[in-house]
Amino acid sequence: MSDNVVARRSAAAGIDVCTLKRPPANALGLPIIEGLQAALDEAADAKVVVISSEVPGFFAAGADIKHMSTVDAKSFTEYGDKLRGVLDRLAAADKITIAAVDGLALGGGLELAMACALRVGSASAKFGLPEVKLGLIPGAGGTQRLPRLVGRGRALDIMLTGRQVPAEEAHAMGLIDRLVPAGTAEKAALELAAELVTASLPAQRAVIRTVDAAFDLPLDQGFRYEVEQEQELFESGEAREGLTAFLEKRPPKFA
Numbered sequence: 075m076s077d078n079v080v081a082r083r084s085a086a087a088g089i090d091v092c093t094l095k096r097p098p099a100n101a102l103g104l105p106i107i108e109g110l111q112a113a114l115d116e117a118a119d120a121k122v123v124v125i126s127s128e129v130p131g132f133f134a135a136g137a138d139i140k141h142m143s144t145v146d147a148k149s150f151t152e153y154g155d156k157l158r159g160v161l162d163r164l165a166a167a168d169k170i171t172i173a174a175v176d177g178l179a180l181g182g183g184l185e186l187a188m189a190c191a192l193r194v195g196s197a198s199a200k201f202g203l204p205e206v207k208l209g210l211i212p213g214a215g216g217t218q219r220l221p222r223l224v225g226r227g228r229a230l231d232i233m234l235t236g237r238q239v240p241a242e243e244a245h246a247m248g249l250i251d252r253l254v255p256a257g258t259a260e261k262a263a264l265e266l267a268a269e270l271v272t273a274s275l276p277a278q279r280a281v282i283r284t285v286d287a288a289f290d291l292p293l294d295q296g297f298r299y300e301v302e303q304e305q306e307l308f309e310s311g312e313a314r315e316g317l318t319a320f321l322e323k324r325p326p327k328f329a
């Protein structure tokens with residue numbers, strides 16, 4: 075079981091924070107992977123989950139190199155599957171996930187942030203996929219998620235050089251969604267969460283599914299998928315509640 079290197083707390087109604095605390099670099103070894111799984115189990119009722127770090131200077135420095143250097147190919151695959159499993163769970167979560175990045179998000183650490191729906195980065199954050207410097211490639215979704223966020227050229231620049239991208243550049247290219255002053259990423263992420271939590275989570279999840287589908291479907295099928303999602307929500311009662319609340323001039327009570 076993890077040695078409690080991921081602390082979950084409720085920050086406000088419907089908003090949980092999962093904080094990584096595995097000094098010196100939040101290396102994504104089994105303790106953090108298992109800790110994240112347990113924290114997500116505990117955050118089952120949250121509508122928004124913020125992933126942050128209390129380790130100075132780091133969001134997460136990537137897969138645990140100290141461990142990687144000791145394992146055989148079978149363990150490498152097994153560990154990779156565990157890491158990919160928790161990131162895929164984050165990406166598919168039935169809630170909105172936000173990465174709050176104040177420090178270095180490198181390798182699997184950036185892949186963790188990219189598995190979240192949104193990213194808030196502070197001026198002190200830097201981002202990179204330096205795996206080629208280790209003779210590896212980003213093996214936890216980075217080669218798939220980064221181009222979708224920043225485009226093929228910028229993704230290749232980042233992955234082929236392994237360089238660290240400063241927060242301002244990351245924001246300009248769309249790798250992070252909000253750029254905030256140094257040291258304030260978690261606070262800003264909680265402010266964003268407070269904005270998100272007033273809307274319909276089923277509708278927000280349908281937006282994410284539909285936008286993600288746009289990268290895989292031909293345009294005409296994407297339009298059809300959008301209509302299907304809209305119809306499903308309308309029949310689900312969410313829209314009925316939203317429309318009624320508007321006319322009654324009161325906050326909606328969504329599912």
Ligand SMILES: CCCCCCCCCCCCC/C=C/C(=O)SCCNC(=O)CCNC(=O)[C@H](O)C(C)(C)COP(=O)(O)OP(=O)(O)OC[C@H]1O[C@@H](n2cnc3c(N)ncnc32)[C@H](O)[C@@H]1OP(=O)(O)O
Binds near residue numbers: 157178180204208
């Ligand atoms: C139990 C089973 C485990 C099996 C493991 C199998 C792995 C399978 C993986 C599957 C695929 C996953 C895809 C993801 C891959 C990756 O993420 S690869 C790693 C990518 N990340 C990096 O390359 C960053 C490596 N770190 C650095 O470049 C530097 O540390 C830094 C971040 C630029 C900071 O440099 P500096 O300020 O000089 O500090 P350091 O002394 O280098 O580091 C401080 C301490 O932190 C430790 N550390 C840093 N990064 C890691 C890391 N990724 N893993 C483990 N430990 C790390 C570093 O060793 C120092 O520790 P101490 O020496 O003890 O102080």
